[in-house]
Amino acid sequence: MSTAERLAGTLYGVGWSTVKKLPEPVAVRLGRTIADLAWKQRGKGVRRLEANYARVVPDAGPERLAELSRAGMRSYLRYWMESFRLPAWSPERVTAGFAAKDLHHLTDALAAGQGVILALPHLANWDLAGAWVTTALRTPFTTVAERLKPESLYDRFVAYREGLGMEVLPHSGGSAFGTLARRLRDGGLVCLVADRDLSSSGVEVDFFGDRARMPAGPALLAQQTGALLLPVTLWYDDSPVMKGRVHPPVEVLVSGTRAEKTSVMTQALADAFASGIAEHPADWHMLQRLWIADLDPAKGPA
Known part of the structure; x- marks a missing residue:
């Protein structure tokens, strides 16, 4: 285990053990302070966030991009402060x-016994949305988590999400897809963060005018199981209540090859994601490379 991995595990451990004990106003101020410090240092993550915003808001000049990246870091730290505190929130606090x-796109399908796939981008706080589903709707669901290093950090994330009522499967290992398909055929709910491909089998889509790869899993699961595929976008505003929208279902095509169907459906997901990101760009926490043209290390920050 590298020094950086040990440090990451330690810092996240401190966050979960300490931040959840702070009064909420103190946690909010702490998150904003950390965000502003990170933004001023302009590390790789901040520079990549700003470069991504330049694609989302192509007419933005340097001053506007700087404002966006600062707001983006504050939104990102709000996500972390909330996530560290979520295990200590009461059911009433989560619901509110x-x-x-x-x-209704979600609740009508679940009431009819149909499996549902919720696909989200990295907008606002997807963990809070998941906790709300298990708490307010009293509906458990299955999700997939990227294997993090060190292993102790991954285990902590799994325990955290399981504590919120989620069944968590590892992204690697090859068995996640089959388990997700079984849950959906049984009328269950699956939630997937789906705006960044973590495999070598992503589907190319047009995203804000350039090519990117997004995971094929949501579209393939919908095709194979008959589950409803619903894009979801989230955002923050000036209130303490996070907002969200369940978009209309992505249609499963009746003709064409599996690859053709998957391509069209994944593009529809990308379009729904883009609509939410364009309305609330500062709440899109994409601090990594996404577009194919940016995957060349010579093109700039990671």
């Missing part, structure tokens, strides 16, 4: 912490 538009 999120409000969703067009929720």
